[in-house]
Amino acid sequence: MCKLSKREIIAVFTVIIVIGGIVFFPHYISEDVTPFYQPDSSSPNSSSNETDNENNPAYETMYSPVFCEFASSTTCKYCSEIGGILYEIYDENKYPFYVVSLVYDKNTLAKKRLTDDYNVLGFPTVFLNGGEKVIYGSDVDKSEVENIIRLLAKQKKPAIKLSLSLSWDENTSVLHTETSVTNNESNSYEGVLKVYLIEINSRWYDYDGKPYRFALHTYTLDTRLSLEPGETKNFTSDWDGSEYEPIDKDNLLATAVVFSQDTVNRYSDPPDNTHLFSAHSVDTLVTQRIGGGNLPPQVGISSPKKGMFNLRSKPFMWTLFGSTWVVGKTDVNVLVNDDGSFIKLEFYVDNTLKQTISDRGRINNKQYTFTLHGPLFGQHTLKVKAYDSEGKTAETKMIIKTFILLP
The missing domain is CATH 2.60.40.10 (Immunoglobulins)
Incomplete structure (x- = not known):
């Protein structure tokens, strides 16, 4: 029996996802x-x-x-x-x-x-x-x-x-x-x-x-x-x-x-x-x-794109049932807002802390990046948690389906 190379496996898997990810746009118009x-x-x-x-x-x-x-x-x-x-x-x-x-x-x-x-x-x-x-x-x-x-x-x-x-x-x-x-x-x-x-x-x-x-x-x-x-x-x-x-x-x-x-x-x-x-x-x-105190920070995931097939950090197409697919080594980009001058970010995969970033200065839609490395397969949960200088927090999560071979 002829064995498939890693590149051939990736190609076959990509074809399967593309076929299953026929473009289905939402019923409202953008x-x-x-x-x-x-x-x-x-x-x-x-x-x-x-x-x-x-x-x-x-x-x-x-x-x-x-x-x-x-x-x-x-x-x-x-x-x-x-x-x-x-x-x-x-x-x-x-x-x-x-x-x-x-x-x-x-x-x-x-x-x-x-x-x-x-x-x-x-x-x-x-x-x-x-x-x-x-x-x-x-x-x-x-x-x-x-x-x-x-x-x-x-x-x-x-x-x-x-x-x-x-x-x-x-x-x-x-x-x-x-x-x-x-x-x-x-x-x-x-x-x-x-x-x-x-x-x-x-x-x-x-x-x-x-x-x-x-x-x-x-x-x-x-x-x-x-x-x-x-x-x-x-x-x-x-x-x-x-x-x-x-x-x-x-x-x-x-x-x-x-x-x-x-x-x-x-x-x-x-x-x-x-x-x-x-x-x-x-x-x-x-x-x-209602109150007059410090506002909490804000954090949003700009990449990968939710509900899309993402190939090596690039959104490719909407998926059939709204799942978020990540194939290949991928950068997780997040945007952060805060009205203070200090922020700490924690990046998690399935509640396991992977990276911590601290930053000072003006935090206005500032981008931070965490890279997903392989091998990583199946369904996982990304979570990013932000802390400001007064201890107020914000977090966001995204469920992704992954096929990442290389470390």
Whole structure:
């Protein structure tokens, strides 16, 4: 019997994986299309809104809050760029601009919001002020996004006053939310109040391995509003954070948003305009952090690519059932964020520590590499754990199927 060489074995195995890994893309679309902006909606002829938000800087009095819902998926190749633009505009603090990342394939509430309310077609899509403006695709300049935000911020809003109060029980990890809404208009008001509970430094990361920011975790309130002129209504809720470990109160942000009951037709896929939805404008919002301490670090695996066949560190194709295959000597690349100046990383394979890296300086989407050596076959779990200077941690895991011969 003729024996196969090592190279022949690798070739045969690769052919088997390729046949089993016929390209099956997700049922939603990730497109790099030229962005299109929805036309301006008419502004109500009423006075500007008030919000009790001590975290807001002293913006120009003409500016109203602008709320951004960023529709993304961890398999979207083109989401990272526009996500970076949105986060950068937020950090620059020029406008009362607030972001929530709706990660379609990681959070069922985000998926429901995007499918039921926005009739989303593909990713990335940016819904501004309840869909008054829609940016579909990723080929967009920062200046174009800023111009849209500026126009929305100059809109007049109805005189709806919104306040938000939060308290955290250290013993039970229960978040108590109190909101108060007052109608200072001369007419009755109908709308919807949503309180988004957001992870500032998300546990999830995008296709490029960059951790998301401001990712929706849940709603602490989601209720209809009906207010007579001068009427005030109060709402309370309790959310049990102990059911969602690990939860760090310093990493939680609540954003209360009042959406108008009035609607205007918009499309989630301009300029083709095949996916219609009803846009509800944002009339006011207020935001508040739960705690004020140090944020935890963030860590994301940029390579190998999850759900793909990776050949010697290069993603080759999507696999049939979403498995992550690694064939040949492979570099595991991770991206790390932290607001401090020190980070320690631990790389594990099946809970066995393989390498430790310590670093000082600015840690902003900084890449670190660990190499997988052979012989390594079958299913294994990669884990990367990050520690900051105050001992806060973050970790990420990836289950991989391997065929690595050489050491």
